[in-house]
Amino acid sequence: MAFDTSEPLTADTFGDELLPGTTLFHGQYRIIRFINSGGFGITYLAKDSLDRDVVIKECFSSTFCRRAETRVRARSQSTREHMSKIVKAFLNEARSLAALKHPNIVGVHQVFEDNDTAYMALDYIRGHDLLDIIEDRRVVLTPDQIVTIAAKLVSAIDYIHSNGLLHCDISPDNIFITQDGEPILIDFGAARRSASGVAEKYSGLSVVKDGYSPHELYAPGGNSGPWSDIYSLAASLHHAITGTAPENCQNRLSAKAEKRPDPLTPLAGAVAGYPKGFLESVDTAMSVVPAARFQTAHAWTQSLPQPVQSSDRKVVLLRRVAPPPLTPQPTQAPVRPRRPTTRVLGPDLSGLRRIGGFTGGWLVDSVTGSVMASETGRGDADPAATMATAIDMAQANLKALGSNREERIDDILITLGRRMHLIRPLDGTLGLCLCVVLDSESANPLLARMQLRRIAQGLRL
Template sequence: MALDTSDLLARTDLGDELLPGTTLFHGAYRITRFINSGGFGITYLAQDSLGREVVIKECFSSTFCRRAQTRVRARSMGSREHLSKLVRSFLHEAQSLARLRHPNIVGVHQVFEENDTAYMVLDYIQGHDLLEIIEERRADLTPATIVRMAGKLVAAVAYIHDNQLLHCDIAPDNIFVTPAGEPVLIDFGASRRTAAGAMPKYSGLSVVKDGYSPHELYTAGGNSGPWSDIYALAASLYHAVSGVAPVNCQARLSALAEKRGDPCKPLAGNVAGYPAGFLEAIDKAMAVMPAARFQSAADWLKAMPQPETRADRKVVLVRRVVPAPIPAPVPAPGAVAARAPAISPVAPAAAVPVAAEPIPLRAPIPLRQRRPTTRVAAVDLSGLRRISGFRGGWLIDGLTGSVMTSEGGTAESDAAALALVAVARANLQALQAIEPGDAVEDIQITRMDKLHLVRPLDKSPHVHVCVTLDREEANPALARMQVRRVAQAIRL
């Protein structure tokens, strides 16, 4: 599932934004489309002089600014000084952010002034933000996925704080998930510089988001610090885990002052499927009072459960399974049997010398002796089409080797289905050797320019959902998530 919001980027009403085709920085960048606008900036998709896509953020506050052709002007005489401070703060913060180098933090390439305002050039990240994924169910956020993403995001926040900066606008819509499943923190427009042991200095770019911002960010000059980013990240993870946005921190503070119960329901003890200590750490990071939270992201990392060891794993991921050969037809009486090569979606087997005498082939099981194909009601494989690089999908009965239903495909679908049937049979044999309590989650086969995924149904392991993808376009991690969702929706 390669994630891309380009279909949304093209839709916008004309307003304060620069028009497509506008060039910036002596023609080095050309605006191609508007992305979105916030309280303190407008974001565009653009191309640089080498044709590469980048994101450009313009310092523009609709409260204090207006557009005169391409130039930015203050809306009134009284807002001129504030606009000037806004631009200086934007430049200062952008220059600080440009020094950050972290795989889970958006990269800043360039900062410049033009049109009487400031701009920063950032990485263009294909994907969906976490809020879209949660609310529109664009991917399956399993406990394992959330735990992995949480560890990377907490480490990224720790890196930001180590560089004497605060983000101050962490929320699900500012966490992008790339096609490779990597979470990336974006939109540092509200970031502010801080110093160890000193009160942080506001940059003038301060916003709050109900449900995610801690109460100290609602007041100018509040006692914000690393613990503020920790609350916001924990609230974002709370939304991902529970599927429900957390209660406004101001309402929680009022309940605490009135000695009422916390209206925000804790995760620990109410959500299952997560490693011990993970949900408890999120609850602590979301404490209403700053002193009750983790005081640093490093402390939070230490409290998070360690990744499971190989010995602890109960789910076995089978890869590169060599399937059993498919029996060839029985030769007619008196005819010499020719050996047909066994179909293998992984790699050809080593050559075997052919004996001088014809080798008798095992006759296929007569149709009437085969076990009947499982009947399935209301099978819907259309969800497989949302996987990037989709080339075809099948529901296969591993006992009979029959295709029960299919979805889409290309001219080579028949050959792909035949190979996947062989893999399904081999998988069925592998299941018999697995110890009770273990399970095969899925099989991933890479062959030439194709990627094959095979997943047995949880309640009927002899029935498999199979999909063929273009290897260059597909992302295995996200593809497996979508295949899992389709398999879980099938009812026998």
């Protein structure tokens, strides 16, 4: 649950998502916390009847649906029919996905109906999505690791296509890298059925992501097929290779129509360190014209270089560690051997700056009051006093909760005049919490809590 000292908790505090503690499917699942939301649904961390962690995906499109307590209702009479079609499609594709068994595709445990909508129970994957890894400047993905990731994901989409399905929403945030370094394709909310290798004209709901979606997914009636997933996967790999999201396919198509140069620079010849043929294959897979791409994932696999024992390699993320400064030593005295030392960078809190109204943030040991890392914002005339107040408030509130609370506290929100204090204990740690101070007139409390949740989940200590 969330704890707010300024007002009692209501469903409005949480928006569209189900409240922690909500049970589903005759008590078989219990919602623990919100994870994320997208165009086709909301995902939660939950516990099953055996107290195991699972992910619950709820069919919920905010465009057509609204929440009435726990039940899902059509937003208006005009959207009722479309909502019914969405739920039916969700159930059909979920049952198809439940039959997929591949080491690089998220597993579906159960499909069921409740609250007048549909749900999937999925594997809970511990790790980080590829987008987080790319944006974490302290993490390095080597060319060998990216080649290995690519081979496994191309195999995964080949398997999906051979089962008559298209993913239609592949992007770095839908590719998870587990703690063992295994890439897992997640979020099949936009999946649709298609005869293998045959184009499908689609006129229903679709998810498009600039930079990753091919142009045929933008317009109703576009001829989507295996080549559409191939483009999206190649665009995701392009982002991992260059560190920059690729150019919007619509802009590339316009340039081609106007006989201007493609605004996307080919990888081949521009990036070093990759085996021969790999970058060329990614460039081919990202061709603007569908017919110029690989038409099947199997064809892409055939063109990929085959590194020795690549299937057995795990992606161990390397961290950039700045070398310690060199200290001049006196030449007249002998220098005694020194033990090698490693300088560990502090936790990165720079993501806090993206929260609206951000004034300052600190990673704090609530027991001792010591600050492990900090991030300052703008417009604070006395940041030291603000930090001291935030730490004191965090210690007092967490101490008051003590060991008597029956449920885990997700966050504490306190509004004092123009300042809003947001305190979030970190899961799996003893006493560590994030303390953030926001300007209450420019901050969005619900959005801030969601952003802080994501930052806390991705924090590497």
